[in-house]
Amino acid sequence: MLYLFDGTENGFFTAFLQAFSDTDAHLSSGEAQLLLGQAPIAVSTDDSKAEKAKKRLLSFDSDCLRDLRILRRCGASDNEQIAFAYMRKLANEKRAVRDMLADEAVFQAVSYMRKVRLEIHHLHGFIRFMETESGALYAPVSPDHDICDLLLPHFCARFPSLPFVIHDVKRKKAAVYDGKNRYLLPLDKADVTLSCNEQAWQALWKKYYSAVNIPSRQRIKQMIGYMPRRYWAFMPEKNGSDTENPDET
Amino acid sequence: MFDFLLLSGYNRIMITQEKLTILTESAKYDVSCSSSGSKRKNSGGMGNGYAAGCCHSFTPDGRCISLLKILLSNDCVYDCKYCPNRVSADVKRVTATPEEICELTMDFYKRNYIEGLFLSSAVCKNPDYTMERLLLVVKKLRTEYRFHGYIHLKGIPKADERLNKEAAKYADRMSYNMELPSERSLKLLAPQKSKQSLLLPMKTLTAERTNFLQEKKKGLVKGYFLPAGQTTQMIVGASPEADGQILRLSQALYRNMELKRVYYSSYVPVVRAPLLPNAQAGALREHRLYQADWLLRFYGFTVEELIEEGENLSVDYDPKCAWALKNLHLFPVEINRASLEELLRVPGIGARNAQKILQARRFSTLRFEDLQKMRVALKRAKHFITCDGKFYGVKNESAVQGLLTAAEWSENAVQTDFFALLPDDTQNGQRLLLSNRQSAIAALTGEL
Numbered sequence: 001m002l003y004l005f006d007g008t009e010n011g012f013f014t015a016f017l018q019a020f021s022d023t024d025a026h027l028s029s030g031e032a033q034l035l036l037g038q039a040p041i042a043v044s045t046d047d048s049k050a051e052k053a054k055k056r057l058l059s060f061d062s063d064c065l066r067d068l069r070i071l072r073r074c075g076a077s078d079n080e081q082i083a084f085a086y087m088r089k090l091a092n093e094k095r096a097v098r099d100m101l102a103d104e105a106v107f108q109a110v111s112y113m114r115k116v117r118l119e120i121h122h123l124h125g126f127i128r129f130m131e132t133e134s135g136a137l138y139a140p141v142s143p144d145h146d147i148c149d150l151l152l153p154h155f156c157a158r159f160p161s162l163p164f165v166i167h168d169v170k171r172k173k174a175a176v177y178d179g180k181n182r183y184l185l186p187l188d189k190a191d192v193t194l195s196c197n198e199q200a201w202q203a204l205w206k207k208y209y210s211a212v213n214i215p216s217r218q219r220i221k222q223m224i225g226y227m228p229r230r231y232w233a234f235m236p237e238k239n240g241s242d243t244e245n246p247d248e249t
Numbered sequence: 250m251f252d253f254l255l256l257s258g259y260n261r262i263m264i265t266q267e268k269l270t271i272l273t274e275s276a277k278y279d280v281s282c283s284s285s286g287s288k289r290k291n292s293g294g295m296g297n298g299y300a301a302g303c304c305h306s307f308t309p310d311g312r313c314i315s316l317l318k319i320l321l322s323n324d325c326v327y328d329c330k331y332c333p334n335r336v337s338a339d340v341k342r343v344t345a346t347p348e349e350i351c352e353l354t355m356d357f358y359k360r361n362y363i364e365g366l367f368l369s370s371a372v373c374k375n376p377d378y379t380m381e382r383l384l385l386v387v388k389k390l391r392t393e394y395r396f397h398g399y400i401h402l403k404g405i406p407k408a409d410e411r412l413n414k415e416a417a418k419y420a421d422r423m424s425y426n427m428e429l430p431s432e433r434s435l436k437l438l439a440p441q442k443s444k445q446s447l448l449l450p451m452k453t454l455t456a457e458r459t460n461f462l463q464e465k466k467k468g469l470v471k472g473y474f475l476p477a478g479q480t481t482q483m484i485v486g487a488s489p490e491a492d493g494q495i496l497r498l499s500q501a502l503y504r505n506m507e508l509k510r511v512y513y514s515s516y517v518p519v520v521r522a523p524l525l526p527n528a529q530a531g532a533l534r535e536h537r538l539y540q541a542d543w544l545l546r547f548y549g550f551t552v553e554e555l556i557e558e559g560e561n562l563s564v565d566y567d568p569k570c571a572w573a574l575k576n577l578h579l580f581p582v583e584i585n586r587a588s589l590e591e592l593l594r595v596p597g598i599g600a601r602n603a604q605k606i607l608q609a610r611r612f613s614t615l616r617f618e619d620l621q622k623m624r625v626a627l628k629r630a631k632h633f634i635t636c637d638g639k640f641y642g643v644k645n646e647s648a649v650q651g652l653l654t655a656a657e658w659s660e661n662a663v664q665t666d667f668f669a670l671l672p673d674d675t676q677n678g679q680r681l682l683l684s685n686r687q688s689a690i691a692a693l694t695g696e697l
Contacts, residue, residue, distance in 0.1 A: 099608035102619035125305045129360045137359065155361075158297050158398075162359070200263060201356050207266045208357075211273040212318060213308040216517060216529060222311030226304065237306055 002026045002040040012072070012080065013050035015043040016087060027084040030077065057087060061096040067113060074112045075144040082108050116145045123147070124154050126231045129164060130202075131195040137164035138192050140234050149175040149184045156182065165190070202236040209237035264349040271343050275323045275334050276369055279426070279482060280514040284315040284364035284399040286477030287421040294395025296358055296365070298421065298476070303364045316367035316401055317357055321345055321382060325371030329428075329439040330522045331487055334371050338520070344373070347386045351394050358398050365399025365421070366390070372405060372441075380408035380416070387419040399477075404454075406446035413450050414457055422477035422509070425451050427502075430495045434488035437524060451479055451506050459507075478509040485538060486516035486530025493556040496541055500552045503545065513538040537562040544569055547600060548593045570596040573633055580633040581640055584620070585610050597629035617641050 003019045005011035007029035018041070019025035057064050064087070071083040086109035089097050100106045129137035137159070141148060148168040152175050155164060159177075167174045167190055174187035232238035285302025304313035322344035323334045334340060354366045368386060373379050383402060390396045402420035404413055417423060425447045429435045432444045454475065461474035481502065483495060499511040515530035541562055544550040548569070555568055563571040573580065573596045582591050584606060592603040602625045609615060609623060617636040620627060632642030 100612045101605050101609040101623045102613060102615060104622065107622060107624075121301075121303075124299070125303045125361075125364075127361050131360070139361070154299075157291060159295060159359070160291055160293070162295070197263070197356075201360065204263070204266060204269060204353070205357060205360070205362050207269055208273055208317070209306065209308065209314070211270045212277045212314065214277060214310045214312075214517060217310040217532070219311030219532075220309055223307040223309055226311070226313065227307040235306065 002028065003043050004040045005029050005043040006045055008045060009068075009072075010047050010050035011043065011045040012068075012083070013053045014046045016084060017049055017053055018043055019084065020088060020091070025084070027080045029080055057090060060090055060094050061098075063096070063098075064090055067098065067109070070113045070116050071109060073146045073150070074116050075146065076112060076115075079112060082112055085109070116147065119143055119145050120147050120150055122228075122231065123151055126227065126235065127151065127166065128234050128236060130192070131198050133193045133195050135162075135195070137162060138167065138190065139164070140167045140169050140190075142170045142230075142233065143168065144230070146171060148173065149182075151175065152177060152182050206237050206239075262346075262348045262352045264345060264353050268343050268345060268349070269319070269353070271323060271341060272320045272345060273318065275371070276318045276320045276367070278514065278517065278519070279318060279367070279369065279403070280312070280512045281367070281401065281424060281480055281482060281510075282313050282315050282318075283510070284401075286509060287399055289397050289399075289421060289473065289476060291397050294397060295355065296396050296398030298397070298399060299364065305361065305363055314362075315364045316399060317354055317363045317365070318367040319345075319350065319353075319369075321350065321368060321370040321386060322373050322379075323371045324373050326374065327372050327439075327441045329441070330524055331428075331438055331484070331516075331520055333519045335520075347382075347389050350386050351390050351396075354390060354398075355394055355396060358396070363398075365401070367401040367403075369403035370405070376405045376408040377412065380405045380412040384412055384416045384419075387416060391419045401477075404450055406442055406450065408450075410450070410453055413454060417454055417457065417475045418472060420475060421473070422480065423454060423475055424480045424482070426482040427498070428482065428484050429488050430483050430490040430498050431488070434490065438488065447481075448506075451481070451508075454479060455507050478507065480508055480510045480512065482512040482514055484516050485513050485535055487525060491559050492534070492538060492541070492562045493552070493558040493560045495538065496545070496552045496556060497558060499542060500545055511542060513542070533564060534562070537564075537568060541568040544572075549590055550594075567596070569594070570629060581635045581642070582633065583635050583638070585614050585637060587634075595630050595633045597626050597633075602626065 001019070001022050001024060003015040003025060005015040005027070011029065012027070015027050019027060054065065068083055068087065071079055071086065074082075076082070082105075085105035086097070089100075089103060089105045093100075097103070097106050098110060101110065123141060123143060127139045127141060129139045132138050141151075146168075148166045148171075151166055155166070156177050161179055163177060163179045165174050165176050167187055172186060172188050174185050174190070176183040176185060282304075283302050285300060287298035288300045289298035291297040302315065304315050306314040308314060322342075323340070324342040324344055325332070325334045326336055328335045328337055332338075350366070350368065354363070357363045358365065366387075368383060370379050370383055373382070383405070387400055387402055390400065399422075400420045401422045401424065402416055404416075404423050404425045406425060413423070427447055428442070429438060435442055435444065458474050458478070461470060464470045483498070485495065495513070502508045502511055513535050515532060515535040516526065517529055518525065518527055521527065541552075541555055544555060545552060550569075550572070555572055556562060562568050566574065573594070579594075582595060584592075587595075589603055589607060592598055592606060593600070598606070602623075605623055605625065606615065606620075609619070613619075614637050617627075617631075617639065620636065627641075632644075634640075634642075
């Protein structure tokens with residue numbers, strides 16, 4: 001049976017309770033594909049039931065909500081289902097299960113969490129800020145997973161007095177730091193006026209990128225392995241292009 | 250008031266593209282790229298350390314860009330045969346001002362292009378003068394620009410000890426490059442350098458750092474002293490030393506100098522000279538050296554187990570596989586009972602997989618299918634393990650052994666005498682096998 005919930009955490013736990021003993025349960029908050037001849041169950045969120053379930057699961061594993069929150073950021077379409085199977089395993093075992101890697105549900109969940117964390121780590125490096133006229137920084141991103149606000153702590157610690165915006169152009173939202181507080185806002189399009197020096201610094205960076213390369217040791221495959229093409233769109237040194245040698249084409 | 254003006258107006262000085270190109274082209278053959286090991290805090294100003302290190306880009310040669318790798322000057326008084334900037338070379342000489350380097354670092358850092366600065370220099374006038382200039386830049390960057398990102402500073406051999414110690418307070422990491430793995434090759438190719446001039450400052454800084462850490466623990470001192478330690482680099486393939494000899498030197502450096510890493514750089518002929526080979530050293534040799542290096546640091550191997558002094562590493566097998574084939578009597582090991590030490594010695598099982606196996610077997614006996622489900626690479630491992638008593642590999646020892654015994658012997662191996670200076674203090678410097686999850690991650694990034 002397919003259980004559709006509203007996408008909130010409490011919605012997830014309400015659905016979790018309802019679907020718990022259904023061996024063929026599928027959980028989703030998005031546009032899940034309907035199986036032929038199956039009417040989905042629309043779950044109406046029950047906050048008090050959900051809170052109870054959370055409390056009980058936390059008593060088995062005090063880190064389980066942290067795992068769940070990472071899992072639910074995963075961009076894969078079956079992420080809610082994977083999260084459900086993981087939490088169900090936890091409820092059945094009544095102890096932390098994340099090390100039970102020989103279990104399919106746990107292994108899937110752990111690999112999804114790893115993917116999300118890996119992308120956060122990747123973007124700590126691959127994000128490119130531009131300096132705007134006001135001095136604030138602006139970085140467009142298009143991540144696989146819903147993580148733009150999870151990038152904030154790293155950059156806030158790094159630029160404590162610099163306002164900046166990390167704009168997820170795919171999900172049309174932005175994580176904002178104004179030099180004091182952090183926000184997550186819906187943002188469709190950003191009107192950004194760059195500072196007068198921005199182009200010159202970008203040009204200097206491109207120059208550096210080509211100068212530091214050793215052409216006689218070309219290993220394109222390795223470069224792409226470490227820096228997947230999907231991140232190139234916003235990197236000036238790749239000229240926003242996902243071809244291998246943007247300068248030569 | 251003055252500080253404020255300086256910071257707000259710091260876009261005024263921009264290094265020219267030509268200067269940046271020349272100073273980068275000269276610095277790029279240094280392979281060290283990591284930005285890990287420092288947890289420097291932000292105390293106002295810009296930047297902080299990222300203990301795990303962070304790669305910001307990758308160039309078409311497959312190397313990462315983590316730090317802005319640049320020379321302060323390429324105007325050299327030395328005449329090292331392999332170096333494009335040797336005094337006898339006819340190249341354009343440029344020197345950056347401290348402000349140019351500082352502003353470049355700040356503006357690149359702010360845009361998240363880099364994790365920090367890797368600053369080096371040709372030897373201008375004399376070692377002391379050069380070291381003073383380098384020190385001036387890092388001091389300015391830390392105090393005036395209030396930059397707390399990563400700084401890797403190349404030490405200048407033969408510079409005054411006091412300058413080195415002062416620089417160590419501002420840099421996260423310093424390195425003196427051995428470049429050539431024996432005194433004889435150094436004499437031949439880099440006549441102004443000597444083992445003494447390279448090893449002495451390393452040794453002094455290691456001792457100072459140990460002192461500093463002890464005093465900091467007691468609360469007697471504050472601040473930093475090379476939080477990310479020291480590294481070095483050796484060029485492979487420019488001189489005739491065998492892998493066995495190079496790795497013995499590495500092991501001694503890890504044990505006695507507490508180096509965080511030794512980098513191996515396969516020789517790229519930038520300069521043509523009668524004493525130098527014209528061919529580029531193979532990427533495979535460099536790769537094998539790194540594999541063996543990892544075995545020394547994270548897998549509990551000693552160099553004596555892996556390779557004879559005059560020998561080169563096998564081309565056909567990775568060094569762990571080669572070792573296992575020579576020691577088949579130790580295998581197969583039972584995956585459900587083997588210690589971490591034993592698991593780490595199984596070909597194909599790395600630090601991460603060994604950890605995964607340890608975690609998972611606490612809950613159930615692991616079968617072959619379980620390992621497959623856990624995505625443990627079994628292509629090589631299956632010949633060396635049993636899963637719940639069952640063996641899934643092939644026992645064709647003789648064919649494989651035959652290939653191994655034919656391992657090449659380097660004909661022109663030269664005896665090294667570097668060890669004369671390194672006390673044989675294996676007990677004190679014995680590396681411990683890393684045995685927790687965090688160290689397993691360290692094994693992946695290569696940083697202790």
